[in-house]
Amino acid sequence: MTSLSPSSSLSRIRIGSAPDSWGVWFPDDPRQVPWQRFLDEVAGSGYEWIELGPYGYLPSDPAVLAEETARRGLKVSAGTVFTGLHHGAAVWDETWAHVSDIAALTQAMGARHLVVIPSFWRDDKTGEVREPDTLTAGQWRNLTSLTERLGREVRERYGLTIVVHPHADTHIDTEENVTRFLDGTDSDLVSLCLDTGHYAYCGGDSVRLIETYGERIGYLHLKQVDPRILADVRAEGMPFGPAVARGVMCEPPRGVPELGPVLDAASRLGVELFAIVEQDMYPCEADAPLPIARRTRAFLRSCGV
Numbered sequence: 001m002t003s004l005s006p007s008s009s010l011s012r013i014r015i016g017s018a019p020d021s022w023g024v025w026f027p028d029d030p031r032q033v034p035w036q037r038f039l040d041e042v043a044g045s046g047y048e049w050i051e052l053g054p055y056g057y058l059p060s061d062p063a064v065l066a067e068e069t070a071r072r073g074l075k076v077s078a079g080t081v082f083t084g085l086h087h088g089a090a091v092w093d094e095t096w097a098h099v100s101d102i103a104a105l106t107q108a109m110g111a112r113h114l115v116v117i118p119s120f121w122r123d124d125k126t127g128e129v130r131e132p133d134t135l136t137a138g139q140w141r142n143l144t145s146l147t148e149r150l151g152r153e154v155r156e157r158y159g160l161t162i163v164v165h166p167h168a169d170t171h172i173d174t175e176e177n178v179t180r181f182l183d184g185t186d187s188d189l190v191s192l193c194l195d196t197g198h199y200a201y202c203g204g205d206s207v208r209l210i211e212t213y214g215e216r217i218g219y220l221h222l223k224q225v226d227p228r229i230l231a232d233v234r235a236e237g238m239p240f241g242p243a244v245a246r247g248v249m250c251e252p253p254r255g256v257p258e259l260g261p262v263l264d265a266a267s268r269l270g271v272e273l274f275a276i277v278e279q280d281m282y283p284c285e286a287d288a289p290l291p292i293a294r295r296t297r298a299f300l301r302s303c304g305v
Contacts, residue, residue: 010263010264010267010305012272013220013263013266013272014048014077014273014274014275015275015297015305016047017042017047017049017276017278017297018050018053018277019035019051019054019057020279020281020282021042021277021279021296022037022042022281022284023282023284023288024054024057024282025124025282026057028056029283031283035057037286038058040072041289041290042074042293043073044290045293046294047277047293047297048073048074048075049074049075049076049077049276050074050076050077051076051078051079051115051276052102052105052106054080055079055080055081060101066108066109069109075109075110077276078111078115079102079103079111079113079114080114080116080117081098081102081103081115081116081117082098082117082118082119083095083098083099083117083119083147083150085118086118086119086139086171088138088142088146089146092146092149095146095150096153099114100157102114103158103160104158106158106160107159107160112159113161113162113193113218114154114163115162115163115193115219116150116165116193117167117170118165118170118171118172120169120170120240121170122169122239123239124240124241126241127238127241135171140180140184143171144184147162147164147181147185151186151189155189161218162189162191163192164181164190164192165193165198166181166194166202167195168198168201168202168240169239169240173198173202174202174203174204175202175204175209178199178204178209179213182216187216191216191219192213193219194206194210194221195220195223196224196259196262197222197223197279197280198221198223200230200255200257201225201230205257210265210269211265215269217266218273219276220262220266220274220275220276221275221277221278222252222259222262222275222277224249224250224251224255224256224259225256226247226248226249226250227255229246229247229250244281249279250279251295252296259299259303263305277293277297279292
């Protein structure tokens with residue numbers, strides 16, 4: 001992150017959106033809009049920055065992607081990878097093969113960040129439980145040490161900073177687990193992508209996290225949760241995928257947390273930050289995302305960004 005003067009303000013926060021806000025979760029799915037339509041509509045909604053989304057959804061040829069984004073006035077802020085590093089050294093080679101392809105494309109597009117999402121302990125579509133929802137002490141050591149290794153390798157080979165994304169139905173989710181992860185990793189190698197919606201979904205307070213661990217916040221995802229639907233989701237023990245289909249992630253400013261105070265807290269850090277809108281909407285009707293994206297961009301402008 002780049003240090004700024006004490007007079008830094010919300011103007012230091014760069015707003016963007018992502019394929020997620022167009023109902024895109026997978027490289028290829030007939031229920032998702034074509035990538036051309038996503039690029040057209042995200043640009044038409046007033047956003048300048050985008051994330052790559054699931055690898056293979058957008059063109060993976062950097063020359064093609066550079067042409068397609070440039071002619072729409074778009075730039076890439078980050079790529080995204082999924083990892084299961086708590087499983088230890090046995091998964092490193094497979095993980096690196098996955099990460100390196102995405103990191104190379106991210107670098108080629110001029111981005112500086114790689115969003116790292118931990119693997120799910122239950123399937124996000126079927127709800128099938130894959131492993132326990134808590135880690136052993138040994139698995140925590142695997143997770144922290146190998147995430148540090150990932151941060152070092154990605155920085156040395158691709159010039160990127162990893163930002164780890166706490167996520168529902170993963171082992172980095174609640175305030176307790178997020179703080180344990182941060183306390184167990186080197187701040188020089190591992191930063192956090194704070195997703196306001198996922199953190200609220202798991203009971204966390206985004207403003208408090210920013211105020212407590214501000215030096216670790218390297219990236220933001222802006223998202224809100226519908227508290228009424230979330231209460232039902234918790235009561236039923238519903239997996240994340242079906243919860244999204246029910247509408248647990250909602251259009252701002254209809255949910256929690258309030259994004260104005262989050263953005264104010266982030267601006268007080270005195271650093272440049274990307275704040276990427278992500279409204280989980282898989283699956284959704286093809287015509288649904290565009291008007292929501294336009295309203296959300298207008299709402300964020302009213303917050304000063």
